Amino acid sequence: MNTRNLFLGIDCGTQGTKVLVLDSHTGQVLGLGAAPHVLIQAENGRREQDTEQWLHALQDATRQALAQAGVSGQQIQGIGVSGQQHGLVLLDKHGEVLRPAKLWCDTESTPENRQLLHWLGGEAGSLERLGLVIAPGYTVSKLLWTKIHHPQVFGQIAHILLPHDYLNYWLTGRCCTEFGDASGTGYFNVRTRQWDLDLLRHIDAEGRLERALPELIGSEQPVGTLRPEVARMLGLNPGAVVSSGGGDNMLGAIGTGNIEPGIITMSLGSSGTVYAFDPQPQVSPDAAVASFCSSSGGWLPLICTLNLTNVTGAVRDLFELGLDAFNQLAGQAPIGAEGVSLLPFLNGERVPALPDARGSIQGLTLTNMTRANLCRAAMEGTTFGLRYGLDLLRRNGVQSHTIRLVGGGSKSPLWRQMVADIMDTPVVCTEQSEAAALGAAIQAAWCVAGGEQTLAELCQRCVRLAPATQTSPDVRNVAAYEQAYNRYRQQVAALTE
Template sequence: MNTVLGIDLGTQSLKVVFYDDHAREIVASASAPLDVDRDSAGKAEQRAEDWLQALETALRQVPGPIRDSARAIGISGQQHGFVPVDAEGNVLAPVKLWCDTATQAQVDAITADAGGRERCIEWTGLPVLAGYTAPKIRWLADNHPDLYVRMAHVMLPHDYLNYVLSGAIVMEYGDASGTGLLDVRERCWSERMVTTVDPGGRLASALPELVAADTMIGRVTAAAAERFGLPEGTPLSTGGGDNMMAAIGTGNVSAGKLTMSLGTSGTLFAHSDTAVVDEAGNIAAFCGSTGGWMPLLCTMNCTLATELVKQLLDIGNDQFDDTVSGAPAGADGLTVLPFFTGERTPDLPRASASVLGLNAQNTTRAHLLRATMEGATFAIRFGVDELSRLGIQAQEIVLTGGGANSAEWRQAVADICGLPVTVLLQDEGASFGAALQALWMLERSEGRDSDIADIAAAHLQRCPERSVAPNPGTADAYAAAWTRYRKALDTLAPLLDT
């Protein structure tokens, strides 16, 4: 048996997938949970050592012969997390995550120092937002200068796992574009933004070399092989951010489709052969991890919102669809703005959630859960309109993430967005995409002129039973609900973001 190993370092868990590309089947998968340290001020942090323990736990669940079959490894990781590392390879501080909003003061300061939001977009293609890595770097310098002066390397979560396994200190363009420090048009570090974030120069010296996505960055070291039970010398691809790997894992490597991920956060993205910069700043002008670009919308409250409401109402996972189906499309006028942990799009980092329109008919468990699901979907549906405004047209949505397991949610996405929804048989998303990127790297390193689009097409299959078309019977109800959602958001945004 020969396999490629995909690793996905998520927010709530770390997952490993061993894929036999000859038999075209996943022969083993395992995961280990992760916790997030949060507080009311917006902190959201994890310990890097917990990631390594989770990786060890997940891999040790896989039989030894399957681990030994790995001939290439690709790693996906949650975007934007800041891993400051000293010259000896020690992580200097807890890792601030993508959902950490405690850095808004740094966002405001960097934006002001740059000369405004428009100037930031001019320099990098992106505004500075609380979720991105750049303000986290300034936060460490402001709050822990003793640690900052020791920082020798800036890493992102998946970069750190690459480093632990292989010793490589590099970054690929996709994940790098989510730092807010990369000029996405030119695919290089923006000297003006880097200097603005840190005029002293330490940041500039700590940024890693940028490498192409089909690069072999190194091999599993003897120490890593012993700790994690992997074959010594196994080559590693660059890996990338979880959204970039999900693009590969859903076949979104050429124009014509959208990928929507219903995970802790919600994302919607497309493929482009050229940089797509949104002057309004709603769509992130990210690079992809295939050599192209990946315009993307991100929300911070997707299944996170439904999970909180499920806990409140004591609804189990197996009860989700039955509960939601107890209320009609549009939830009889109930509207939820699901900003439980602040929000990135719209840019409301200090926002809280709201429930509007309660009456004697819709104050039920079913209505509240459905309205939360619909609110999370409306927030992502905004991206469909924004991508269309920027010239990105699509004929279908490929759905992935935990929310895609719900038949009710799949149908709601199709109805709200007015597009057919496709679910793939290989529903591992980011971890499977990382495995396919590793296969691409392996074939390229062996001298084959492999194309990532051909690889994705060969290894991905549609699941007809879980794919759905829009239901015309819900169109009027959802049009009215969308109007209510937008009116509530426009009216309440100044009050929520305090």
């Protein structure tokens, strides 16, 4: 086997770390590994993680992936890291982590976000200045929150990193970030691809935050090679090149071949995301659309909902159902769940912008209050949130000829049909459901190729669609869902009033 072809893709998500081994010559994934993370959470919206967990999970998952692939770590030529966006990792001058990482789904800094949004001149001011509207999940409000609630920690900040930046730092010893993940900080201008230093000086006039920023590098650039002690610990080739990496959505785009207009990637994970590729920074006037940079040289108009399989998982736990039993019950209920609606805002919500919202079940009667209807209502309610987001993208000129579906929910044939019908668009899954890890490995191969292979050539070879999952909209279902979706829109409108 030609050792030049083996690459490691790492995806550090909310629920766990996934690692895969890719042969970029054949386009085959040879091995997969996974290890879980746990959340530190509280009723006030706190969602944090201990970064030490990420390092242990990365080591476990790497060992599993190499063992399953049956290859030596010494054969790995490059490594790409995908990480959950927006998370805040603070290091002191010795490179030590100062406190648990505040995550994308954390809404504890909502008051601080409001303060910063007011300073920016509201949504219109934020759009004009940054190219997007800052939301509570973004990194910037977490910095102000830290200053207010943990001044001692704030005083020791020497490096501000995102989750994938932190893992790159651990692997190589270098602090840097790339444009895609930087887009989600809220102190980065997505049009000019530069930090907004004045915004950081507004938070801290002494310039500490400005000095703590990582260096910005292009998506195709390497961060460096592995630190010798890390190479020994992981059993990897010390000459392996670590690519720039990126946010999970940016690398999920590469891992689904979403690097040209016309393709929509939709992720049914613990959160829901919908995104497309744009060669130009078309900044949307809709506050809910994030016009992030991509990790493939363009832009990635995106919407994110905070509630998806975390909601269906909560309903499963409530009824003590396995996955198959849940899907079977949901499939027994009719479209619209006999009038039962579940507004799935268990985590607050980003799209639509309802950070303080709570979940609710509506339309219950003595006859329709069944487990089947509640299971179906959970699936429909979360999918309607994605439809709301897709409508926003379409309204902003995004083309959607086909939806490439990834994430845990995409494994359900019932959910695939539901997405096709609600979006009125053909759906297909990629063969490799760990799209962000695959995208990270492909990006590493692109980085090592140094211009010998284009990203498009690598995606063509390594991203494979699963024909058996091809799902077309059913005309009758499309009409029935439209009624249920309108009911959802009215219920959400009542909340926002």
